[in-house]
Every structure is written in C-alpha cells, then in structure tokens.
Amino acid sequence: MAVRQKESAGAARAGAARPVKERLLRVATRLFARNGFEGTSVQDIVDAAGVTKGAMYHYYGSKDDLLYEVYHQLLTMQTTRLNEIVKGSGTPEERLRAAAIDVVVSSLDNLDDMIVFFRSLHMLPEDRQTAIRAERRVYHDQFKALVEEGMADGTFHTEVPADIVVHFYLSAVNQIGAWFRPGGPLTPAQVGEEYSKLLLGGLQA
Amino acid sequence: MAVRQKESAGAARAGAARPVKERLLRVATRLFARNGFEGTSVQDIVDAAGVTKGAMYHYYGSKDDLLYEVYHQLLTMQTTRLNEIVKGSGTPEERLRAAAIDVVVSSLDNLDDMIVFFRSLHMLPEDRQTAIRAERRVYHDQFKALVEEGMADGTFHTEVPADIVVHFYLSAVNQIGAWFRPGGPLTPAQVGEEYSKLLLGGLQA
Amino acid sequence: MAVRQKESAGAARAGAARPVKERLLRVATRLFARNGFEGTSVQDIVDAAGVTKGAMYHYYGSKDDLLYEVYHQLLTMQTTRLNEIVKGSGTPEERLRAAAIDVVVSSLDNLDDMIVFFRSLHMLPEDRQTAIRAERRVYHDQFKALVEEGMADGTFHTEVPADIVVHFYLSAVNQIGAWFRPGGPLTPAQVGEEYSKLLLGGLQA
Amino acid sequence: MAVRQKESAGAARAGAARPVKERLLRVATRLFARNGFEGTSVQDIVDAAGVTKGAMYHYYGSKDDLLYEVYHQLLTMQTTRLNEIVKGSGTPEERLRAAAIDVVVSSLDNLDDMIVFFRSLHMLPEDRQTAIRAERRVYHDQFKALVEEGMADGTFHTEVPADIVVHFYLSAVNQIGAWFRPGGPLTPAQVGEEYSKLLLGGLQA
DNA sequence: GATGAATGAGTATTCATTCAT
C-alpha cells in the first residue's frame, strides 16, 4: 500500500499539471506502442497515469475509445498538414517533395502513435475500423492528387498508376517504425530527404 | 453427440487427407490473418481444424509455437528464393529486378502469412522475436548486397545509402497486405512489375 | 438464476457479516484441510465463500497466496504465544511444560490449519517454502532454548541432544491431526497434559 | 527429438537390467517424494523410467495404483519386521526398545516412501485410504501390545494411556522426513537410539 | 468527479487415460 501511494504521488508530481484526460491518452499511447493494445491492461494505463479505473471510465467510454483517439488525433494532424502543402504554392514536384518529406517527419515525430496505428488497428470493432479507413482514404487521395498533377503536366512518367505509387510510398512510411531508432545516426529530416529522393527518382519522366 | 459427429464428418470432408499437424498450422495462419493472434483463441483453431485441444498441444508446445512456425516457414521460403536469385546470372540490375518482383509475388502468394507477420510479431516472447529478427536480417543483407553491386558498377546512383533503400523497399512490400485484395484488378505479377519499376527508377544513376 | 440467488442468499445468511477477504481465507483453510490443496479448486473456494473468482483475485494474488496466509497466521500466533511463555516466570521445567501443553492445545484449536500445514507445504513455490521454514526455525529455536535451560541447571539429563528432543516432540505434535478427532473422548487440554508428561518424563535427570 | 532419444538411451543404459515394472515404481516413488503426487505427471514418470505411457498402463491400472503400491510395500515390510520383534524373546522393555529403534531405522532406510506416505495419502480415493488405514491400524495395535505388556508387568507407569503413547511415538517417527537429512551428522541407527531413549524414558515407572 | 470492490465471461494450458496399430 505504501508503494501505491508513492507511485501515485510520483505520478501526480510528474504530470499533475497536464489534465487527466490528456495524460491518460499519452500514457496509453506509450504503453500500446511498447506492449501492444492487447498486452496493455486498463490497470496498466491507470497505474501509469496515476489515477484509478473510475477516472478513466469517466473520460473515455472504453479501452477501444483510447485506441480510436490515438488514430483520430494522428490522422487529423497529418491530414491538416498535408492540406496546407497541397494548397500551397510551388510546382507539383516541389509540393510532392514537401509532402513526402512531411509525412516521414511527422510520422517519426509521433513514432509511438505510428507503431500503434499499424499494429493494433485490427483490434478495433469493425465500425471503428471503417471510420478510420475512411479518414485514411482522404489522406491517400490528397497525396494521389499531387502525383496526378505532376503526371498531367509531364513532370512524372505515367508508367505506374498513381494509386499504386501512393500505396507504395505510404506503405514504406507506415512501416518506418520497424527499423528507425530515435537517437540513431539519422534524424527524421534526413530520413525524409532520402525517402523523398527515392520516390521522386522513381517518378521522373 | 449428433452435432459432434456432424462436425467431425465436416472436418474429415474438408481436410482429413492432410495430416493433423499441417492442418493446424494452416487454419491457425488463416485465423491469425483474419482476426489477429490475440483475437484467435486456441479453441477457434482446433474447432476449425476439427480436432481437440489436446491434439494441438500434442504437436505444438503453445499457441506461440504456431505463430513462430508461420514466421519461420515464410522466412525460410523467401530466403531460399532470394538466395537463388542472388547467386544466379545476369547483371546486378537484372537480378535486383528479379528479386524485387519475387518478394512481391511470393508475399502476395502467401498473403495470410504476410499479414500475420507484420501484425503479430510483437506478441511473441522477446527471445523468439530476436530469433525472427536475426533471420529477417539475413534476408535484408542479401537484398542489400544486390543494391551495392549495382552501386559499385555504376548502374545505380549512391545518393541514398543502400541500407535505407532496402528498408524503404521491403517496408513497402511488407505493408502490401494493407491494400492488396486478391481477386482485384491486379495480379501479383503485375504488382511486382510496378513495384520493381518504382524501386529501379529511383536508383538509376 | 433461481439457483444462484438461493446460493447467494445462503452465503449471505452464513457469513455476510464477516468481510469477504477473511471469509475467503476461512473457507479455503477448511477446504484445504478436507480435500488437500491440490484437491481444492479456486472455484470450490469462491463457491463456498459465496463470491466470484474475480473477488478472490482482488484480495489474493493467487491460490498460493491463500495457502501461504494460512501458514503465516498460524506461525505468527504460535510464535507469539511461545514467546510469552519463554519470557515468563517459573523454573525451566515449569515453562517447558507450559510450552509443551500450549503447542498441543493451540494446534488442536486450529486443527484445520495444522492439517493443511503439514500436508501442503511442499506445494508452495520454493521461495515461499524457505520463508515459512525460516519462521518455523525461530519457533524451534525458542523451544530448544527452554530445553537447554533445563539441561544447564541439571533438571534434565543431557543424553539426547536438545535439537533432537525438540524435533521429536514437535514432530509428534505436528502429526496430531492424523489421529485426533474433535468431539472424541479427549479434550485438547487432556492431550496436552499427556503429551507433556511423555516429553518431560523422557527428559528427567 | 534428439534430446528425447538421448534421454531414453540414458535411462535404458542406467536401469535396463531392472525389470520395467519395478523400475516404474522406484522412479515414481522418488518423484512423488521430490515433487509430490500431484506435482508428478505420468509423463514425468515414464520419461524417468525410459519407457512410454502405454508400458506404464500395461503394468499399473492408474497413477493411483502406483501410489497405493508404495504404501502397501512399505507397510507390509514394516509390519513383517515388527511381527518378528513382538514374537521374539526378551523382556517387554527390550522388545519395545528394539521395535522403537527398528521403526526409525526402517523408515530412514526408505525415506522417500515415508515422505510420500505422509504427504500424499489424502490424494487416494476414499476406499484406498480406508484400506491403508486398516493396515496401519494393525501396525499400531502390535506396537501398543508391547507397551501394554510393559505396563502389565509394572515396568512402565500407566499414567498415559497406551494408545496415546503409541500415537505420540509413531507420529514423531512419521514426521522424521521433515528434518532428517541423509548424509548429515547422524546415522539412522543413532537417531533410532535417541528416539527410543526418549520414548522409554517417558515410560519408566 | 472519482473510488475500488466485485462481476462474469474468457484464456491458455495440463493431464490421466484410451485405443488403434
């Protein structure tokens, strides 16, 4: 009992400033990334957040809700950023390069979320998966529009359908958590640079 | 009792010819791919295979063993195929193209295994994950050797490190199960063709 | 559902006043004594206590924990009592007689615990067995000190080492559950009287 | 699989001379004593004996049969030996001393059997327990007859009922496995000497 | 807002035993 009190006190000290709801999502994301969605119990989450189960169920309707929230926030953020790039100025090639770099950098900046995303999506109930996939489709289509612009103006060849190009590139980015190690020799920006080179090189007319 | 006999008969009809051990692995792979490792109970597996739990534990020490076996068989098969391509004749570019196509085709031919692979590896105990990753590393290094050959003889540019090229391409292939639908408009061979074009295009000196 | 309600009502009637945690330990002790540790399932325990499994695991980490608790409580109680006798007044012979009677009486007053103790200790994990044996050793040594006092002042002969005397006597007491039947012709106090006579008679100089 | 073959070969080499049936009982006794009856699986037994399950069920009808056999052999042996002592020559005191020493020595010479006996009897089905207890009662009564002879001729006092004396002494002997360590400072004969002194000292008129 | 005791349905795994060969 002494231990619990100490933990609670410690957790409270460490993150009491941050509101409980946000803290819960943050620690849940970290735990899901480390141990998987199924490997993380609600008890693990509330212990790490320094609150009790009742508190969690006050803010989130279920464990699934937490997972959904991780997805939703990541997707919203990335879609917003892509939107700005798509609508920005510059040639299609310049804007595609910017988008290709940005998706890598923003993914590596939120690596835990990415890892959770591609590991645990299938654990959500069917309707939630459908919702997520629809959001994801919007992102895919915006990216594809950039590729098609470049094909239309002759910057890129048209040997490979734009849909496949986008699947190919976003797949590579999605799996990035499988090999990238923060603190390793490469920065997120460098990886973005290299990845975008490989994409654009493969599209040159 | 009538029900059981019917089930047994059904199972017999479906796959009694195939030995029990192999049948268990096959149905487990399918179920893991559909519902995830955690979403599949041992009961689900033995029901689908038409045997009892005891039979499964006679052949496999644990549910983990089944998962490991999926990985091991897929990796062994792909490594063997890559080996033959690497040691074959032809220019580095020809052999890299062959390898790039082969990894796509053999992945799509074993789509269930691929899906399981990249979704459930993290559910295995640490030591097994390490074993798998070591096997995977061998595959990666063989692939990288091909890229480096082409860089050495000037066929490919050297702007992007070979390691990153291989991570990039294999990541894209690994995620292929996230969008490819068997029976859709594209055949595995066509996808292999497109993917290899994107890879080799991005490498041209 | 009717059945369950009746059971719950029955349990409530029998012991709802007593807190759940204590009730669980009490019924577990009784069942372990009757059917052995291995012969008692967790389901048996929670059914008898009128709660569900989850409740038991809320209070005790495992079935082993329940068993350990039986041991720990019995040992603590007996060690406390012996302590008071050892430190009390009177000749060594008087105090040894008091201790010899007390260990019999307190064992027969907690016969279920005794039976469990000497039947199921070996089912605990090694580290717990070691902990129990250390507690038991303290008891043994206190008892031995009494015997040695009497040997030092010439009341008892020294033909048999004090260690063996204590092993001999405590062994006899430990096995008492193998033949004593509560409600039979002898009271615990009478058995204590006879046993102490046999011990002290065998020690007279 | 290589491991199993090696084990089998090793077991075969070690004990092939001894007939299978006897070997099974011997290894079962050792394992029951080390790990308890419930902690020993039939697979453990047949592995240690270097045979297969089918072989065990050829010789013994069940795992219970093995346990019963341990009890039966030990009891038969000890009863036979006690019989000879009871019917022998000498004063009651001399014969009681001989019996008191013999039960210790023969118990320590078959320490595994003793340990199994007092730990696992309660795991047998009720009817088998009853049978064993009847055999045990015969032994008890023979021992008691010796005590009563000494009481009748005035050698022993009659303050403590003979029944209790015998329970007391045999209990102490039964628990001997709880502290005696073969290879320790004391030989079985020495322990028998000390225990018999404590018994006879406590009985002197 | 928050607690934590309690639920109940679920999980992987074990194991004595049987039986066709």
Add this chain to the structure above:
DNA sequence: GATGAATGAATACTCATTCAT
C-alpha cells in the same frame, strides 16, 4: 508387450467493465 496420437474435462488466472458510495 508396447507405442504415441488423440481425447475431454478440469484448472488457475485475466480483464474490461459496472456500480454503490
């Protein structure tokens, strides 16, 4: 005599969720 594949019932334990306070 002996094998080992297969059974089926039992076991300890987990966990997301609820609800009286």
